[in-house]
Amino acid sequence: MITPEEAAKKPLPAPDGDTQTFWKGMREGRLLLQHCRRCGHVQYYQQQLCRHCGGGDLVHEAACGRGTVYSFSVVYRAPGPAFKDDVPYAVLLVELAEGPRMISTYTGGPVEDVTFDMAVELVFEEVSAEIALPRFRRV
Ligand SMILES: [Zn+2]
CATH class of the missing domain: 2.40.50.840 (OB fold (Dihydrolipoamide Acetyltransferase, E2P))
Known part of the structure; x- marks a missing residue:
């Protein structure tokens, strides 16, 4: 059950192991995308594996x-x-x-x-x- 006080506040993201790098980038003024070194696929939002090829060699690069x-x-x-x-x-x-x-x-x-x-x-x-x-x- 949500109290009226809680309902009056906007929900905020809760960075976890998969997303803390992303949120740290946001704090630094950078939108980080994951680039797959195997197939070149670029993805948002953060995951452990490439959604295109399933590879695990992903690096963060700032979007323009x-x-x-x-x-x-x-x-x-x-x-x-x-x-x-x-x-x-x-x-x-x-x-x-x-x-x-x-x-x-x-x-x-x-x-x-x-x-x-x-x-x-x-x-x-x-x-x-x-x-x-x-x-x-x-x-
Ligand atoms: Zn890939």
């Missing part, structure tokens, strides 16, 4: 931060009390320049500005001492 809006949806009804001041907001499916697609949210302007194929760039939003979240704004 550029991408395009592959799809999006505008949220008008807050999913909980913690988000009531945010609506309306746009949830983006961004295709990164490196290939992977990631879900994030739009920042830096009204949701009416968001269009398909719009060029966007990554920004980092500090939400706690440990966590910075990736968001995207129009280029």
Whole structure:
């Protein structure tokens, strides 16, 4: 059971063994993608194995931060009390320049500005001492 106090706070990521490198990168202003040294596949989010070839030789490299809006949806009804001041907001499916697609949210302007194929760039939003979240704004 979630208390009203808990419901009023936004949930935060809890870095674990698989994701702590990713979240450390976010704190340092870098979106880390995994590159497979065997097949060249680039993936987001972090896993132990390449999702293309199953290889385990993955290295982290920072994304350039550029991408395009592959799809999006505008949220008008807050999913909980913690988000009531945010609506309306746009949830983006961004295709990164490196290939992977990631879900994030739009920042830096009204949701009416968001269009398909719009060029966007990554920004980092500090939400706690440990966590910075990736968001995207129009280029
Ligand atoms: Zn691979």
